[in-house]
Amino acid sequence: MIAQIELTGVNKHYGNYHALKDIDLSIEKGSFTALVGPSGCGKSTLLRSLAGLESISTGTLKIAGDVMNKVPPRKRDVAMVFQSYALYPHMTVEENLTYSLRVRGMPKTEARKAAAEVARTTGLSHLLDRYPRELSGGQRQRVAMSRAIIRHPKAFLFDEPLSNLDAALRVHMRKEIRALHDRLGATSVYVTHDQIEAMTMADRVVVMRAGIIEQQGRPLDLYDKPANKFVAGFIGSPAMNFIPAQGGQDGRSVVLDLGQPQSVDVGYPVQPGRELTVGLRPEHITLAPPDKAMLKVPVAVVESTGAATYLTTATTPELAVVINGRGGTAAGETVGLDFEPAQLHLFDVKTERRI
Numbered sequence: 001m002i003a004q005i006e007l008t009g010v011n012k013h014y015g016n017y018h019a020l021k022d023i024d025l026s027i028e029k030g031s032f033t034a035l036v037g038p039s040g041c042g043k044s045t046l047l048r049s050l051a052g053l054e055s056i057s058t059g060t061l062k063i064a065g066d067v068m069n070k071v072p073p074r075k076r077d078v079a080m081v082f083q084s085y086a087l088y089p090h091m092t093v094e095e096n097l098t099y100s101l102r103v104r105g106m107p108k109t110e111a112r113k114a115a116a117e118v119a120r121t122t123g124l125s126h127l128l129d130r131y132p133r134e135l136s137g138g139q140r141q142r143v144a145m146s147r148a149i150i151r152h153p154k155a156f157l158f159d160e161p162l163s164n165l166d167a168a169l170r171v172h173m174r175k176e177i178r179a180l181h182d183r184l185g186a187t188s189v190y191v192t193h194d195q196i197e198a199m200t201m202a203d204r205v206v207v208m209r210a211g212i213i214e215q216q217g218r219p220l221d222l223y224d225k226p227a228n229k230f231v232a233g234f235i236g237s238p239a240m241n242f243i244p245a246q247g248g249q250d251g252r253s254v255v256l257d258l259g260q261p262q263s264v265d266v267g268y269p270v271q272p273g274r275e276l277t278v279g280l281r282p283e284h285i286t287l288a289p290p291d292k293a294m295l296k297v298p299v300a301v302v303e304s305t306g307a308a309t310y311l312t313t314a315t316t317p318e319l320a321v322v323i324n325g326r327g328g329t330a331a332g333e334t335v336g337l338d339f340e341p342a343q344l345h346l347f348d349v350k351t352e353r354r355i
């Protein structure tokens with residue numbers, strides 16, 4: 001693997017505040033990496049450090065093999081794409097695209113040729129004479145990306161680029177950005193707080209919390225094998241259910257506490273009496289006849305979108321359940337719920353690590 005971006009032992013302090021803690025991260029050439037995490041976890045700080053908009057306090061940052069710690073932003077040869085587009089309002093699309101080339105001294109005809117070529121890739125050819133105010137949100141976003149592309153940077157850095165757009169356009173643009181990334185053979189780092197965006201766009205997802213990397217890996221590996229309870233709860237929508245539990249006395253079962261104890265044979269050894277948190281995804285639970293089901297529980301809320309039905313149980317803790325299509329059940333009824341024991345995720349209560 002060729003690392004296009006490599007961080008080793010990177011720390012960032014804002015005064016007394018430790019915003020990035022010992023970050024080791026290797027971003028492969030040609031990959032699409034998403035940085036996700038809740039507000040304040042440090043993902044923007046990390047991205048801005050790559051761009052040189054923040055300096056790192058300790059550690060090493062390399063881009064294409066060269067140490068970048070002290071290199072100013074304009075010499076790093078990376079392009080940042082923001083949610084606010086940052087287009088020049090008094091310039092046409094073409095002028096917005098050619099500006100960075102012109103200030104670097106490229107002759108006008110050559111710069112216009114480059115703009116025309118990029119505009120063809122991004123579907124802006126018919127809009128080159130327009131001003132930003134004459135464009136839709138999606139078109140402005142495309143201009144912002146084109147302006148990055150025209151410089152042939154070593155990496156694209158996206159900072160929540162779609163958060164100003166409405167839901168339908170976001171879904172469209174995430175496909176467009178990913179397709180563009182593939183066509184250009186680019187290396188992209190993409191910051192988002194939206195785990196669906198991260199899961200659908202990226203080859204590699206890096207989950208951050210409070211300045212540390214909790215887990216990194218392929219999207220479905222994080223979904224299937226979250227390293228800890230935090231990642232388990234963050235990846236997946238609706239979020240994973242967490243149920244207090246204990247290892248059963250037979251050494252191969254767990255006893256779930258849903259108001260009443262419910263023993264489930266998991267088929268692998270579990271230390272008897274060990275305190276656990278058991279995770280179970282809403283989409284891994286199915287309805288079953290109550291007399292034959294693993295769990296028999298009352299339903300508190302039923303919500304249907306037509307395509308799917310969302311149930312919330314009247315248990316403690318409550319469980320979220322997603323059923324394909326119509327559930328055929330109503331609030332107040334008692335239903336049977338089934339799941340495959342292999343779909344349970346076991347976490348240690350104290351460390352919150354996966355067992």
Ligand SMILES: Nc1ncnc2c1ncn2[C@@H]1O[C@H](COP(=O)(O)OP(=O)(O)OP(=O)(O)O)[C@@H](O)[C@H]1O
Binds near residue numbers: 041
């Ligand atoms: N210039 C600064 N001075 C002091 N603290 C800062 C500064 N910039 C960011 N921070 C703090 O560092 C932490 C990480 O900020 P950062 O912007 O990287 O978070 P984030 O994960 O991108 O969050 P969001 O999704 O809300 O943008 C936050 O607690 C923030 O308050």
